[in-house]
Amino acid sequence: MIVTRALDGRRVVLFESGLKVRVGDLAALGGLLTAILAAAIVSLTTGTTPITLGDAAASLWRGPDSGDLSFAIWDVRLPRILMGVMVGGSIALTGAMLQSLSQNPLADPGLLGLSQGSMTALMVIFVLFPATPQGVLPLAALGGGLAVGALLIFLVGRGNAGGMAILLMGIAVETSLSSMTSILVLYTPPEVSLALAEWMAGSLFRSSWDSLATFTPWFALGVPAILLLGRSLRSYDMGDQVAMSLGENLPFSKPIILVTAVLLTSAAVSAVGPLAFLGVMAPHLANFISPTSGRARLMLSVAVGALLVVCADMMTRGFAGDIPLPTGLAIVMLGVPMFIVTLRLRAMRRMRGQ
Amino acid sequence: MRKLVTTMAVMLLATTAAFAQTREVIDDAGRTVQIPEKPQRIIAMHEALIALPLIELGFDVIGVYGRADDGASIYDVDFIKSVFGDDPSLQIGGIGPVGDIDLEKLRALKPDLIVGMGRQLAQSEILSAIAPVYLQTTMAGSESGFSIEEQLAKAFGRTAVFDVKRASYLERVEEVRASLPEDPRGKTYLAIIVFDQISAVRDVSGAIQAIRDLGYEPYDWANRVTNEPAKSRGFAVPLSSEEFALLDPDLLVIMNSYMSADHSEGGIRARLDAIAPGWSRFMRAAKEDQIVFLNSAEVATPTIRSALHTLAAFEEWGR
Numbered sequence: 001m002i003v004t005r006a007l008d009g010r011r012v013v014l015f016e017s018g019l020k021v022r023v024g025d026l027a028a029l030g031g032l033l034t035a036i037l038a039a040a041i042v043s044l045t046t047g048t049t050p051i052t053l054g055d056a057a058a059s060l061w062r063g064p065d066s067g068d069l070s071f072a073i074w075d076v077r078l079p080r081i082l083m084g085v086m087v088g089g090s091i092a093l094t095g096a097m098l099q100s101l102s103q104n105p106l107a108d109p110g111l112l113g114l115s116q117g118s119m120t121a122l123m124v125i126f127v128l129f130p131a132t133p134q135g136v137l138p139l140a141a142l143g144g145g146l147a148v149g150a151l152l153i154f155l156v157g158r159g160n161a162g163g164m165a166i167l168l169m170g171i172a173v174e175t176s177l178s179s180m181t182s183i184l185v186l187y188t189p190p191e192v193s194l195a196l197a198e199w200m201a202g203s204l205f206r207s208s209w210d211s212l213a214t215f216t217p218w219f220a221l222g223v224p225a226i227l228l229l230g231r232s233l234r235s236y237d238m239g240d241q242v243a244m245s246l247g248e249n250l251p252f253s254k255p256i257i258l259v260t261a262v263l264l265t266s267a268a269v270s271a272v273g274p275l276a277f278l279g280v281m282a283p284h285l286a287n288f289i290s291p292t293s294g295r296a297r298l299m300l301s302v303a304v305g306a307l308l309v310v311c312a313d314m315m316t317r318g319f320a321g322d323i324p325l326p327t328g329l330a331i332v333m334l335g336v337p338m339f340i341v342t343l344r345l346r347a348m349r350r351m352r353g354q
Numbered sequence: 355m356r357k358l359v360t361t362m363a364v365m366l367l368a369t370t371a372a373f374a375q376t377r378e379v380i381d382d383a384g385r386t387v388q389i390p391e392k393p394q395r396i397i398a399m400h401e402a403l404i405a406l407p408l409i410e411l412g413f414d415v416i417g418v419y420g421r422a423d424d425g426a427s428i429y430d431v432d433f434i435k436s437v438f439g440d441d442p443s444l445q446i447g448g449i450g451p452v453g454d455i456d457l458e459k460l461r462a463l464k465p466d467l468i469v470g471m472g473r474q475l476a477q478s479e480i481l482s483a484i485a486p487v488y489l490q491t492t493m494a495g496s497e498s499g500f501s502i503e504e505q506l507a508k509a510f511g512r513t514a515v516f517d518v519k520r521a522s523y524l525e526r527v528e529e530v531r532a533s534l535p536e537d538p539r540g541k542t543y544l545a546i547i548v549f550d551q552i553s554a555v556r557d558v559s560g561a562i563q564a565i566r567d568l569g570y571e572p573y574d575w576a577n578r579v580t581n582e583p584a585k586s587r588g589f590a591v592p593l594s595s596e597e598f599a600l601l602d603p604d605l606l607v608i609m610n611s612y613m614s615a616d617h618s619e620g621g622i623r624a625r626l627d628a629i630a631p632g633w634s635r636f637m638r639a640a641k642e643d644q645i646v647f648l649n650s651a652e653v654a655t656p657t658i659r660s661a662l663h664t665l666a667a668f669e670e671w672g673r
Contacts, residue, residue: 199476
């Protein structure tokens with residue numbers, strides 16, 4: 001492993017396997033992982049039960065017991081932090097993948113209708129088959145998301161249409177499904193619509209070791225996605241024509257990217273509900289921290305998404321008190337100002353460059 | 355040897371006592387739940403539909419959704435205060451915001467039973483780690499009047515308390531009926547609540563129980579409107595203002611939204627005039643002054659106390 005300079009003059013770490021990673025990307029990732037760790041530590045001490053850092057460390061060292069402190073750490077806060085990391089990472093990864101695929105900075109699982117597909121499937125279950133066991137719900141969400149993914153592939157053709165076509169078809173599908181869910185809510189008994197409203201607001205409240213065990217395999221799917229699809233997505237960033245000229249097999253890779261996005265999104269939606277705007281925001285913030293593409297962009301997006309959700313969850317527990325502050329709203333409150341500031345700073349940089 | 359026998363006897367007694375203190379019931383979601391024989395500290399997952407009937411049955415409700423730590427309601431309407439008055443013993447703690455229950459706060463209250471609504475299955479799985487969760491159906495369509503309270507009394511062994519309160523209430527029904535200018539039996543009623551639109555009040559409330567016990571019969575509005583509303587829609591179902599003005603009940607019962615600060619007759623009329631202008635010139639009940647105005651925050655809960663508030667309003671109207 002040696003540190004050298006790339007053709008553009010930036011310093012890169014060159015591994016023996018031939019893998020090149022920019023030093024700036026590594027530093028950004030290191031910084032983000034440190035921030036996630038710091039946020040997780042603060043989050044462990046944030047909540048109704050007063051817990052100091054020492055108490056938290058001692059409890060983690062001792063392992064779970066029947067006390068209130070152990071309950072707060074092991075049964076409430078730790079599962080929420082881990083779920084936040086995984087769900088935030090998954091949604092951000094999906095957003096980054098879809099933005100490259102569609103060559104559109106606004107693309108995210110919500111805009112393409114993937115989240116809505118999962119939500120609609122869950123609502124159909126809630127309304128028409130209320131006695132369905134809870135364990136079936138993730139599968140239903142997956143089915144709904146896959147159905148939308150298949151519909152998008154069918155509508156845009158296997159690889160012949162451009163990114164804008166995917167985006168426009170996605171918006172059309174999302175709008176149609178939104179109308180369908182509105183009608184379902186209208187005919188849903190109030191008990192069900194109350195439960196739906198709570199779930200649609202997005203919350204990590206249901207995080208538990210069981211739900212983590214269910215979600216982890218889906219999150220693990222993100223690792224091969226980053227490793228295997230990163231290179232393809234770098235080609236997509238330059239447009240379909242260039243991607244093809246670089247040897248990218250569009251009819252093969254487009255459906256794979258879409259299906260991966262569907263699997264990650266559906267699992268996240270069934271675990272915590274929809275977290276709006278995260279898929280758009282996280283890749284943009286990652287790109288601001290370290291402008292890059294391919295695998296590095298995906299990894300940085302995952303880290304930013306995880307950090308945003310962990311911090312947002314901490315906000316709902318620590319600062320909101322009894323004011324209803326859904327996690328989805330906390331993410332928006334936290335992320336949107338950062339999003340606006342980064343856009344402004346980027347515009348100012350561009351003006352200075354001219 | 356004597357010590358061993360004594361220890362074993364104590365252990366046997368303790369085990370027997372522990373078993374005797376709980377019993378197995380099947381809740382409305384069809385789940386078998388081991389609940390305390392005499393629940394001492396209950397958390398209710400809905401204020402109006404679950405907490406109030408339990409309070410009326412004499413249970414100690416220690417936590418409910420939508421309350422701050424000091425017991426104040428975080429919503430515009432405080433049903434506990436409206437129905438039971440400003441009773442300092444009813445300062446019930448909160449369990450976090452709706453949709454994001456604070457499990458640490460909930461556990462700190464040390465409940466021995468949590469009562470949720472029939473469809474809160476996902477929540478019940480999480481909450482069961484803290485205390486047994488009993489799910490009570492509240493809006494399946496079969497409930498009416500204060501039947502939810504009756505079902506809870508039966509499930510948690512307070513039937514005698516419920517029967518005493520109901521007997522006293524029925525005496526009051528007779529008293530109020532006798533005070534009305536004419537016998538209401540056989541006459542039809544239409545109860546509406548004015549939200550952003552006019553909604554017909556369905557069956558689940560103390561108000562409807564009292565109106566029916568007085569002898570009024572439900573006006574068959576569902577078959578006289580253009581769009582027949584869906585069944586099992588809970589407390590109220592929207593009516594178009596045009597359809598409303600065409601209805602012809604003998605008695606009109608009107609209430610403002612529970613969120614409204616103004617429950618006076620003038621306030622309710624003004625709100626209704628804004629939504630259905632001229633209604634009072636079209637409807638026979640209005641022309642004959644057969645209108646009772648109610649405070650929805652007092653009468654909309656499925657409790658005997660809400661039914662008593664309704665009777666008081668009818669008695670006042672009868673004068």
